[in-house]
Amino acid sequence: MMRNLLRNSVLLKIMLGVLVVLMYAPPSSAIAGVRRRAVRRTAIVVGSTEKSAAEKQQAAAQQQQAAAQQQQAASAAAAQSAAAASQASAASAAAASQAAKAASSASQKSPQQQLQELQSLYSQGLINESEYNASKQKILNSISQ
Numbered sequence: 001m002m003r004n005l006l007r008n009s010v011l012l013k014i015m016l017g018v019l020v021v022l023m024y025a026p027p028s029s030a031i032a033g034v035r036r037r038a039v040r041r042t043a044i045v046v047g048s049t050e051k052s053a054a055e056k057q058q059a060a061a062q063q064q065q066a067a068a069q070q071q072q073a074a075s076a077a078a079a080q081s082a083a084a085a086s087q088a089s090a091a092s093a094a095a096a097s098q099a100a101k102a103a104s105s106a107s108q109k110s111p112q113q114q115l116q117e118l119q120s121l122y123s124q125g126l127i128n129e130s131e132y133n134a135s136k137q138k139i140l141n142s143i144s145q
Contacts, residue, residue, distance in 0.1 A: 061137075
C-alpha cells in the first residue's frame with residue numbers, strides 16, 4: 001500500500017525529484033560564489049592595469065618634464081656662453097683700443113722717454129736684442145724726420 005501511495009502521489013514525486021537534483025547538482029550558492037570571485041578578479045585585474053597605465057603616463061610626464069628642464073638648462077648655458085663670448089670680445093676690443101692708445105701715446109712721448117722705456121724693457125728681458133735694435137732704429141728714424 002505504501003508502495004502504491006508513493007507511486008501515485010504527485011507531491012511525493014516532486015519532492016523526490018527535488019531531492020535528487022539537490023544531491024547531484026552543485027549548490028547554486030557555490031556557482032554564484034564562483035561567479036562573484038571571477039567578477040572580483042576581473043575587476044582587480046582591470047583596475048591594476050588601469051593603475052599601471054596611469055603610472056606609465058605619470059612616468060612619461062615626469063620624463064617629459066625632466067627633458068624640458070634639461071633643455072632649459074642647455075639654453076641657459078648657451079645664453080651664458082654667448083654672454084661670456086660677447087664679454088670676451090668686448091674685453092678684447094677694449095684691449096685693442098688701449099693698445100692703440102698706448103701706441104698713440106708712445107708717439108706723443110719724447111724720443112728720449114721712448115728710448116728709456118725701450119732700454120728698461122730690454123734690461124728686464126721682456127724683449128730680445130733684435131727687437132730692441134729694431135725698435136731703437138724706428139725711434140731714431142722718427143727723430144730725424
